[in-house]
Amino acid sequence: MGRNNLKKPLNSWHQLQAEEVVRLLDVDLETGLAAEEVKRRQEKFGLNRIAARPGTPAWLKFLQQFNQPLVYILLAAVVVTALLGEWVDSSVIFGVVFLNAIVGFLQEAKAEQAIESLSQMVATETTVRRDGRKQRIHSEQLVPGDVVLLQSGDRVPADLRLFHVKSLQVDESALTGESVPVHKHPDPLALDTVLGDRKNLAFTGTLVTAGQGEGVVWATADQTETGHIARLISEAVDLSTPLTKKIAYLSRLLLWVILALAAAIIAIGVLRGENLVETFMAAVALAVGAIPEGLPAAVTIVLAIGVARMAKRRAIIRKLPAVETLGSTTVICSDKTGTLTENQMTVREIFAGGKLYEVTGVGYEPNGEIRLDGSPVKMPEQPALAECLRAGVLSNDAQMVRGDDGRLKVQGDPTEAALLVAGEKGGLVSADTHRESPRVDEIPFESEHMFRATLHDSRVGGRVIYKVGAVERLLERCADALDEQGKVVALDKEAVRRAVEAMAVRGLRVLAFARRHVDAGHAKLEHSHVAEGLTFLGLQGMIDPPRPEAIEAVRKCQAAGIAVKMITGDHLITARAIAEQIGLKGREQHGKLIALSGRELEKISDQELPEVAERTAVFARVAPEQKLRLVRALQSRGHVVAMTGDGVNDAPALKQADIGVAMGISGTDVAKSAAAMVLTDDNFASIEAAVEEGRGVFDNLTKFIVWTLPTNAGEAFILLTAIVLGATLPMLPVQLLWINMTTAILLGLTLVFEPKERGLMQRPPRDPQKPLLTVALAMRTGLVSLVMLAGAYWLFFWELKVAGETIAEARTCVINVIVLVEIAYLFNCRSLNHSFFSLGFFSNPWVVAGALAMLAAQLLFTYAPVMNKLFHTAPISGESWLRIVGVAAIVFVVVEIEKWMRYGHGRGDHAVSE
Secondary structure, three states: OOOOHHHOOOOOHHHOOHHHHHHHHOOOOOOOEOHHHHHHHHHHHOOOOOOOOOOOOHHHHHHHOOOOHHHHHHHHHHHHHHHOOOHHHHHHHHHHHHHHHHHHHHHOOOOOOHHHHHHHHHOOEEEEEEOOEEEEEEHHHOOOOOEEEEEOOOEOOOEEEEEEEEEEEEEOHHHHOOOOOEEOOOOOOOOOOOHHHOOOEEOOOOEEEEEEEEEEEEEOHHHOHHHHHHHHHHHOOOOOOHHHHHHHHHHHHHHHHHHHHHHHHHHHHHHHOOOHHHHHHHHHHHHHHHOOOOHHHHHHHHHHHHHHHHHOOOEEEOOOOHHHHHHHOOEEEEOHHHHHEOOOOEEEEEEEOOEEEEEOOOOOOOOOOEEEOOEEOOHHHOHHHHHHHHHHHHOOOOEEEEOOOOOEEEEOOHHHHHHHHHHHHOOOOHHHHHHHOOEEEEEEEEOOOOEEEEEEEOOOOOEEEEEEEOHHHHHHHEEEEEOOOOOEEEOOHHHHHHHHHHHHHOOOEEEEEEEEEEOOOOOOOOHHHHOOOEEEEEEEEEEOOEOHHHHHHHHHHHHOOOEEEEEOOOOHHHHHHHHHHHOOOOOEEOOEEOEEEHHHHHOOOOOOHHHHHHHOOEEEOOOHHHHHHHHHHHHHOOOOEEEEEOOHHHHHHHHHOOEEEEEOOOOOHHHHHHOOEEEOOOOHHHHHHHHHHHHHHHHHHHHHHHHHHHHHHHHHHHHHHHHHHOOOOOOOHHHHHHHHHHHHHHOHHHHHHOOOOOOOOOOOOOOOOOOOOOHHHHHHHHHHHHHHHHHHHHHHHHHHHHOOOOHHHHHHHHHHHHHHHHHHHHHHOOOOOOOHHHOOOOOOHHHHHHHHHHHHHHHHHHHOHHHHHHHOOOOOOHHHHHHHHHHHHHHHHHHHHHHHHHHOOOOOOOHHHO
């Protein structure tokens, strides 16, 4: 084999004649490769196995948890306090940092399994011709130039250029999105033929559903189309989520603010000539107070609880941050086959006897009926219809079997399965029909002839030939037709063509049926017997129909301001028809949705694509890299993109999307591994339910953050005021850590159980570019912080100057007033815009339980001797408690008044997202 032969472009082999491919690969098709040549090529090209990509070691993932701006400050605080001999403070701060690192490490998603899944798809046994004889070998041993023999049931082991086929059909739905098996042929094709139309190639991992074929290997391992997808998966970046981006921004902002304040504190201390140790401790106290230490752990736990909620709604979350991403989704890019549709070919219309019949029911379950003008038909009164159905049942090799999961599955061609189901709806049971008219001979389907014919004993004597295939091949062979009463009449070809065009516009795949009676001695079926003189029986139009629940789910998503787009490998007309039935909204022309094909997408530049992707709802006949390109184009316009799919071809886009959603039943392992969420029922409607849950989780996370920030801001203000005024610190660093950690767990986490607020799916998605805190919420944060600041200093000086308490008792009062303000504000935060009193006191009993638990913890903090020693606290009087409760009550009332003034009565349904 020439050294440069396999450097031909990956997408050019389909345009070559079979003889040219054989010459380039230096192989004799009759004998195959010799053993010595196989060995040489294995040394050059390696094993036919997708190369694994190295993952991040577990120890490095753990260390990466410390690579956060706010953690740097806490680690610096650990070092400073240790150097100053404050071992308790140093140990507590380090314990908090270490605990957060463990939680973050456990939060990490599983290591990427997509490449391994692709390798498993390739790992199979295959039949080859080597040294002039057939051999069964492991697919890993294949090399370019090997001659591979395929038959029904085989998994294609490498990318092949076919040179001989006999009724070969290959299911490529996992790779290209094509909803029906592809009929293969060996003829060369144009260079610009898209992946799904390369019918002279067979691709790694696809499944042979019928017929036989022979092909020569032109690509193995990473050079195959499947290997190309593996590279796309590995190149797709794991994106951060809207919330993590906002928290990261908030963290960076806090980092610089805290560093600036700490530097200012040290500078003030030096200028005043104060004790350097005390100055450093003040700076540490400010840093500890301003950092929301409990936020990472709280966010993780909130998301984990959201995962459990979604699992009950048939959505399994593989990557925790995906929970809140759902709540911010602005675009859902959905695959068609098996996601929006049933992935079960179904006959929807029958044209027979000059009449158009409607067939109800979807999928392979024979539930439904045949109707004429809206009314069920009586089959004995419809002989032309019955004969059209009989032709579909008898010229059929498919079988329906019920799997372990109770679902009917096809053995054979899905198109033939649709004909069987249509027959059953018309009262023709396959086994009984075949028994009445046993098959004598047949002409199998071949792509060059585009028909199939079978010879049967007739129920009325003699024998009958049934022929089924493409309309253009059958219609010209027919001399007459059956009318509605079953009588032979003149054939109106124009009426048939009009019916075909009408069905095609509705996205139906149309098959024509014909028959010819012959005498009883007719035992052999030849092509000449079906070349002329046939009687036209009718048409059957079929489609992979949309899921009824998907139609409602799409409507709800669009009502919620989420754009839904179909990105499929199926044919353009079919995709547009399904999109219109589902109700997708997008650009229209002459009242019809505009759909773009993969070939048209290739001509659109990267600069133009984002706008085209924004305005177009349907993309058909697209390749895997084009799906990836579309997702990136939408993301470039600031969209939060969810991508659904079930095939290998969807995996790169699933990984690139902000949230990839794979199908649990029909989805390949590759798709599931690349996705962040898996639907256990393969139902698009579950996405809508998951989006609703995600919005609820995002709301509750926002409530938690809005609740926790005033604490940190208030603490920082209290300390900063003391430092600027040169006064005694009202709190110590270790006391601040107690507040931040205990309140986050006992109080803040109870907000995750808050019920979803009304109007959740009627408001538009949250703008991904909008800051976490709106102006209104930031002002509320400042208001609560200032009330906390005033209350804390009033209490601190009252206890010291008026009540004559010790510094430890005064600091204990300050800690308790901060905690009680947080408890009061927690009830405010149960709704960010509605009054607390409109929610019902016990509608979230966890909040009440958390508040009681926190009060109990504060009593221990105040009165337990061991806590007094650890945290430098002291018991306080009953009068002090009354003053503390008074300050907390003021905060609660002030916030409720602010909500009432800003949102009024019931006008704040959408305020969280505004």
